[in-house]
Amino acid sequence: MSCVVCRCSVVSIRAAHVSGRVGSLHRTCTAVPLGDIPVRSRLYSSRDETWDGDSVMSGIISSPNGIDVAGMRKAYKAGHEAFTEDELVSKEPIGQFAAWFKVASEQDSIGEANAMTLATASKEGRPSARMVLLKGYDKEGFKFYTNYESRKGKELIDNPHAALCFYWEILSRSVRIEGPVERLTEEESTKYFHSRPPTSQIGAVVSHQSTVIESRDVLTSKDNELKEKYLSTGLAIPKPNYWGGFQGHP
Numbered sequence: 001m002s003c004v005v006c007r008c009s010v011v012s013i014r015a016a017h018v019s020g021r022v023g024s025l026h027r028t029c030t031a032v033p034l035g036d037i038p039v040r041s042r043l044y045s046s047r048d049e050t051w052d053g054d055s056v057m058s059g060i061i062s063s064p065n066g067i068d069v070a071g072m073r074k075a076y077k078a079g080h081e082a083f084t085e086d087e088l089v090s091k092e093p094i095g096q097f098a099a100w101f102k103v104a105s106e107q108d109s110i111g112e113a114n115a116m117t118l119a120t121a122s123k124e125g126r127p128s129a130r131m132v133l134l135k136g137y138d139k140e141g142f143k144f145y146t147n148y149e150s151r152k153g154k155e156l157i158d159n160p161h162a163a164l165c166f167y168w169e170i171l172s173r174s175v176r177i178e179g180p181v182e183r184l185t186e187e188e189s190t191k192y193f194h195s196r197p198p199t200s201q202i203g204a205v206v207s208h209q210s211t212v213i214e215s216r217d218v219l220t221s222k223d224n225e226l227k228e229k230y231l232s233t234g235l236a237i238p239k240p241n242y243w244g245g246f247q248g249h250p
Contacts, residue, residue, distance in 0.1 A: 077172070083172075093250065094137070094138070094139050094250075097137070097175055098137075100168075100171070100173055100175065101113065101114075101137075101166075103171065104166075104168045104171060104173070107168070107170060107171070109170050110168055110170060110171075112133065113168065114133050114134040114135070115131055115132075115133055115134075115166075116131070116132060116133070116134055116142075116144075116164050116165060116166045117129050117130070117131055117164065117165040117166075117167075118130060118131070118132045118144065118152060118162060118163075118164055119162060119163040119164075119165070120151075120152050120155040120156055120159070120161075120162050121155060121159055121161070122155050122158065122159060123158045123159050128151060128152070128155065130152060132144045132146065132152075134164075134166075135192065135245070140247065140249065141179075141247040141248050141249040141250060142164060142177055142247065142248045142250070143184065143245055143246070143247045143248075144245065144246060144248075145189065145192060145193075145243070145244065145245040145246075146209070146243070146244075146245075146246070147204070147207065147208065147209040147210075147242055147243050148183075148242050148243065148244060149208065149209065149210070149211075149242045150209035150210040151209075151210045153209075154210075156181050156246055157183070160180055160181045160182060161178075161179070161180055161181060162178075162179075162181045162246075162248050163176065163177065163178045164176070164177040164178075164248055165177075177248060177250050178250070179248055179249045179250045180248075180249050181246050181247065181248045181249070182246065182247055182249070183244060183245070183246055183247075184244060184245035184246060184247055186244065188245060189239065189243070189244035189245045190239045192245060193239040193243065193244075194236070194237075194239070198230065198231055198237060199227075199231075201237040201239075202223060202226045202227060202230065202231075202237060203223070204239075204240065204243050205226060205237065205240050205243075206219055206222045206223050206226065207219070208242075
């Protein structure tokens with residue numbers, strides 16, 4: 001079998017329904033049949049370890065604003081610099097994620113190492129994706145919080161399956177997680193809610209995600225009202241029943 005060298009280290013964590021394991025760990029792009037690769041991609045030369053695809057698309061403008069999107073690329077690492085399996089810290093998926101997440105969290109150039117893409121789908125199978133923040137993880141799964149009445153919240157309730165993706169460009173590392181999702185208990189969601197700064201708690205109360213409002217003034221007025229009510233008096237801010245957490249199980 002002919003293959004190409006993977007240009008990016010990827011850990012994929014998926015539900016293991018048959019074996020019952022926590023997840024399966026594998027690298028992607030390590031063995032791709034040459035016949036399945038577009039002709040342009042096959043211009044890779046193992047002799048000089050450079051890509052020669054630009055000459056094929058040279059001069060083609062591939063966007064309305066004149067940017068040559070098809071020609072955009074960077075020089076990737078040569079074959080001898082590729083990530084190999086013996087470099088894994090752990091072959092247990094969560095352990096490997098923990099190691100990479102620690103490294104990403106320590107990089108000043110990565111503003112939010114816990115930022116991840118959350119992909120959901122409606123009951124009809126229509127997908128949608130957005131960025132959210134990871135707020136906890138262990139072998140049981142990956143936790144995040146949101147408005148239950150938002151599009152993502154409704155889709156996760158109606159179709160409790162999701163895919164998560166972390167991408168730390170500076171490290172050339174990516175992690176994908178796929179599996180079923182369940183709501184966290186009200187107790188856990190409330191505990192986390194009150195661990196947030198008071199202004200963030202008020203923000204969660206004010207923001208009715210995925211709904212139409214007359215103007216930003218509506219949000220500003222409500223925000224000021226709640227700050228006057230709670231911040232100036234020291235009263236506890238009650239967690240709204242439309243806000244809470246989910247846990248994605250790999």
